[in-house]
Amino acid sequence: MLLKKKKGFLQELYLIEIIKGLMITMKNMLFAPKVTIQFPEERRNYSDRYRGMHYLKATNGVENCTACMLCPTVCPAECIHIEAGERPDKEKYPVKFEIDLLRCCFCGMCEEACPKDAIKLSNIYEMSTTYREVYDKQFLLEQRGNK
Amino acid sequence: MDILDWIEVGSKTALLVVVLLQVVPIMVWVERRGSALMQNRLGPNRCGPLGLLQSLADVVKFLWKEDPVPGHVEPFYYVLAPLVSVVPAFMTFAVIPVASSIQLGGRVLQFQVADLNVGLLYVFSIASLGVYGIIMAGWASNNKYTMLGSLRSSSQMISYELSMGLSVIGIIMTFSSVKLGDIARQQGELITHVGPLILPEFLQLPKWGIFVQPLGFLIFLVAVFAETNRLPFDLPEGESEIVAGYHLEYGAMKFALFMMAEYLNMTTASGLLATLYFGGWQLLPGMAWILGALQGAFGLTGLSAEWLRVLFEATSFSIKVGCFMWLFVWVRWTLPRFRYDQLMDLGWKVMLPLALGNIFITAILTYYGWV
Numbered sequence: 001m002l003l004k005k006k007k008g009f010l011q012e013l014y015l016i017e018i019i020k021g022l023m024i025t026m027k028n029m030l031f032a033p034k035v036t037i038q039f040p041e042e043r044r045n046y047s048d049r050y051r052g053m054h055y056l057k058a059t060n061g062v063e064n065c066t067a068c069m070l071c072p073t074v075c076p077a078e079c080i081h082i083e084a085g086e087r088p089d090k091e092k093y094p095v096k097f098e099i100d101l102l103r104c105c106f107c108g109m110c111e112e113a114c115p116k117d118a119i120k121l122s123n124i125y126e127m128s129t130t131y132r133e134v135y136d137k138q139f140l141l142e143q144r145g146n147k
Numbered sequence: 148m149d150i151l152d153w154i155e156v157g158s159k160t161a162l163l164v165v166v167l168l169q170v171v172p173i174m175v176w177v178e179r180r181g182s183a184l185m186q187n188r189l190g191p192n193r194c195g196p197l198g199l200l201q202s203l204a205d206v207v208k209f210l211w212k213e214d215p216v217p218g219h220v221e222p223f224y225y226v227l228a229p230l231v232s233v234v235p236a237f238m239t240f241a242v243i244p245v246a247s248s249i250q251l252g253g254r255v256l257q258f259q260v261a262d263l264n265v266g267l268l269y270v271f272s273i274a275s276l277g278v279y280g281i282i283m284a285g286w287a288s289n290n291k292y293t294m295l296g297s298l299r300s301s302s303q304m305i306s307y308e309l310s311m312g313l314s315v316i317g318i319i320m321t322f323s324s325v326k327l328g329d330i331a332r333q334q335g336e337l338i339t340h341v342g343p344l345i346l347p348e349f350l351q352l353p354k355w356g357i358f359v360q361p362l363g364f365l366i367f368l369v370a371v372f373a374e375t376n377r378l379p380f381d382l383p384e385g386e387s388e389i390v391a392g393y394h395l396e397y398g399a400m401k402f403a404l405f406m407m408a409e410y411l412n413m414t415t416a417s418g419l420l421a422t423l424y425f426g427g428w429q430l431l432p433g434m435a436w437i438l439g440a441l442q443g444a445f446g447l448t449g450l451s452a453e454w455l456r457v458l459f460e461a462t463s464f465s466i467k468v469g470c471f472m473w474l475f476v477w478v479r480w481t482l483p484r485f486r487y488d489q490l491m492d493l494g495w496k497v498m499l500p501l502a503l504g505n506i507f508i509t510a511i512l513t514y515y516g517w518v
Contacts, residue, residue, distance in 0.1 A: 015365075018482065025481045028187060029184040
């Protein structure tokens with residue numbers, strides 16, 4: 001409901017009110033701390049649990065992934081594509097491990113589903129590119145996020 | 148007119164146009180940085196020192212942009228409209244004096260392009276031409292939003308031009324002249340008496356327009372805000388209601404011309420405010436003392452002393468204009484936009500009666516010799 005507030009004559013004139021308002025903006029301009037983050041030099045700090053760009057963890061130069069297919073199964077966006085293969089020592093490994101970043105919704109369910117702690121989401125959030133991005137296994141292994 | 152007159156007028160015009168063109172990018176920068184700081188941001192600070200070259204970068208961008216004419220517009224008037232709004236903005240400044248005249252080898256050199264004997268009337272006639280650009284743009288764009296914007300603009304101009312013109316009549320009566328040069332010169336005098344009361348020396352204010360016509364100044368200030376389409380009266384462009392108003396269909400340099408016209412109008416309005424109500428080129432308090440000290444210290448006499456005085460007067464005028472320009476920016480980022488009925492209410496029910504009352508009171512006081 002629109003209530004008509006009772007105002008005095010001076011307030012009805014608005015002149016003093018306008019000057020008060022001008023003072024407020026001037027105070028903000030001169031004294032208020034500025035909230036701008038100057039991007040390339042300053043960066044926003046995200047928490048460690050931030051779900052950014054994916055990477056594959058490796059132990060002794062060999063990726064942890066055993067191509068168990070749990071992550072493509074759980075992935076709601078169906079953006080993980082794995083082709084399994086066999087190493088000479090009869091161990092399963094991913095021949096291909098691709099993540100279509102255009103489809104990924106960064107829900108982090110692959111990370112949760114992984115029994116081998118192989119696929120992880122890093123803190124990296126600058127992922128804009130000028131081409132359609134499909135991360136292959138090599139790239140996922142090389143970039144280790146900031147962990 | 149002999150050849151010297153032509154040279155004088157030509158060079159003064161060229162200088163004025165160049166200076167005014169420099170004012171625009173600086174004002175755009177001030178506006179952007181000022182607004183950013185008031186909103187606790189930083190604003191453009193990458194191009195050049197403090198981001199001062201940002202406007203230059205913008206101009207380069209505007210120049211290189213594709214400049215299409217939409218298919219549904221009236222091409223002739225569409226192209227003409229930005230020019231029609233820019234040119235009057237330049238023209239008004241011609242009668243505003245920047246400094247008092249000096250004697251130069253038997254010639255009187257005046258620091259205003261033309262000291263017309265119709266001064267103020269010329270200002271008002273040219274200022275009202277500015278609205279044609281906006282109406283043309285709105286109509287030629289063949290778009291409902293531009294149309295609404297230009298309709299709003301024209302009704303707003305009519306409503307506020309009335310009170311603007313009437314508020315200045317007080318000034319004309321007080322100084323009994325419409326020549327801006329005369330008005331500025333007379334403001335150097337002191338107010339020696341209020342009616343029968345003779346004021347003591349320390350209470351004598353300079354006869355600036357604001358001291359003799361405080362109400363007139365207030366009305367003029369508000370009307371000028373409306374005339375230049377600046378917030379809180381920027382209904383012609385009301386972004387949230389009619390997209391961008393009259394310049395919706397314009398892009399690239401044609402849009403930049405509208406932008407330039409806005410800032411030039413601001414400059415002219417500030418110049419008028421300074422000339423009519425703040426003593427024009429009259430020195431600010433303290434500046435006369437500095438001037439005297441400098442002239443004394445360097446032993447300047449004759450022409451060089453005169454030139455120094457002109458420099459000081461021009462500086463004083465620029466400071467006054469600058470303060471008003473800042474006021475325009477400051478108010479824009481403080482006050483919200485009026486609703487349309489509120490705008491009309493203020494214009495017709497408050498400003499007009501007040502302006503008429505001001506004329507009435509001034510007339511009585513002038514008749515009895517009080518001012």
